[in-house]
Amino acid sequence: MKFMFTREPLRRDISITRPKNYMGIARGTVIGAFEQLHAEGVLETKPASGTCVARSLADSSHSRSVRESAFSDLNSIPPARATTFAKVYDEFSPLPQVPFAVSVPQGLALPEDAWRKLGNRIRARGPGAPSGYDDPQGTSALREAVAEYVRRSRSVRCEPEQVIITSGIQQALYLCCQLFLEKGDQVWVEDPAYRGLTAILESAGDESSMVRVPVDAEGIQVETGIRLAPDARVAFVTPSHQYPLGMPMSMSRRNALVRWANDHHSWIVEDDYDSELRYAGHPFPSLQGLAPSRVIYLGTFSKILFPSLRLGYAIVPKGLETAFCGARILMDRHPPSADQHVLAAFIREGHLDRHIRRIRGIYAERRDQLVEMIQRHIPATRGWLQPGDQGMHMVLWLSEDIDDRKTATAALAAGVAVRPVSSTFSIARKRPGLILGLGDFSLADMESAVHVLARIITSV
Ligand SMILES: Cc1ncc(COP(=O)(O)O)c(C=O)c1O
Structure with a gap:
């Protein structure tokens, strides 16, 4: 039916005007078909304009749909960067x-009863009971538990003082960009890469800062990165499990990356989002273990527990802790204390393992x-x-x-x-x-x- 592929309003009298368009289909069949297409989101109806193919299907340009729809209730011109964030x-x-x-x-993938029981106990009378502002770095109980866990399971070299508890890796990536990048700085970003990272860099409004470095079967092509932007400030990488393709970074690439970072006084941000879930053999050790003073190591509980917890961590080189905490304070002070205490007990008592x-x-x-x-x-x-x-x-x-x-x-x-x-x-x-x-x-x-x-x- 040709009219289904247009964004022109559909004529309501379509089944009644018989002579030219007569198709021999019963009115009930047509109405049923339209109702089904509505239910599946293929059609949408707007007051005073009729029924059309849904905008999201008809319009391949996403940004246009955002520009047109997101600010329709606004009485004045949207701020310049509003479109960027509305798109995000x-x-x-x-x-x-x-x-x-x-x-x-x-x-079965949900944390067992222990999570609920610990939560009830710790929130009611324990350290998670209501209190004043807490440490922006995260509670010491959780930092100690995280430091012990990543040393043991990911060969990360760190002390609890280097652990910053974040609202997931997403916030940690944002903090790294705040802290390390100045106007005109370039960064290496894997090609392909996590949208949560590339969207941060795009939202900063200087897309030329983002140098996309292809990955192959061994991970990021360090030689290409050096050729394209030898003085980049930061390299964002996913060495254990390239996102989204899944291969680990080879040992020779890890060494080459660390060599480059040392030679150019650059930083490496290691996003270790789901390294615990390797099904054959042991998880690969972290890159941070090779160069603790060059690597900011990021981990999350979103994958191994659940994303709505919004807890993750950054393990930062010695000397950068207070800077991270300062950036953190300006963003949201600290993550909710009660959940941190529940998680610390969950790790300490062996439930996480x-x-x-x-x-x-x-x-x-x-x-x-x-x-x-x-x-x-x-x-x-x-x-x-x-x-x-x-x-x-x-x-x-x-x-x-x-x-x-x-x-x-x-x-x-x-x-x-x-x-x-x-x-x-x-x-x-x-x-x-x-x-x-x-x-x-x-x-x-x-x-x-x-x-x-x-x-x-x-x-x-
Ligand atoms: C590669 C990668 N990094 C970071 C994240 C963000 O995780 P979080 O929920 O901790 O913010 C994700 C989430 O899917 C991811 O896939």
């Missing part, structure tokens, strides 16, 4: 907690099941998986003729949550693909979600 909000809105949203804690062992098994199983379903339902010429043995997500590459953003939008309308991988690449190296999160989703839900993806991908 649009892009990062959380997905519904259905397959294959990333980091959805449910079922047990929980990680359990979810490692769950995600490994879900991963194998997802691989098998994708191979069974999606033709290899349309979609194929990036190999890997780690983490809470997988990348499903799509054939070049498929637009991954439109695929993700159509999938969402059909109840499946995926993110396009193309947004993690620089414009020059964009490739279509989907980021699929592993959660403790039921097999039936996973299977029907793979069916939906297969239908969308094969019908393009």
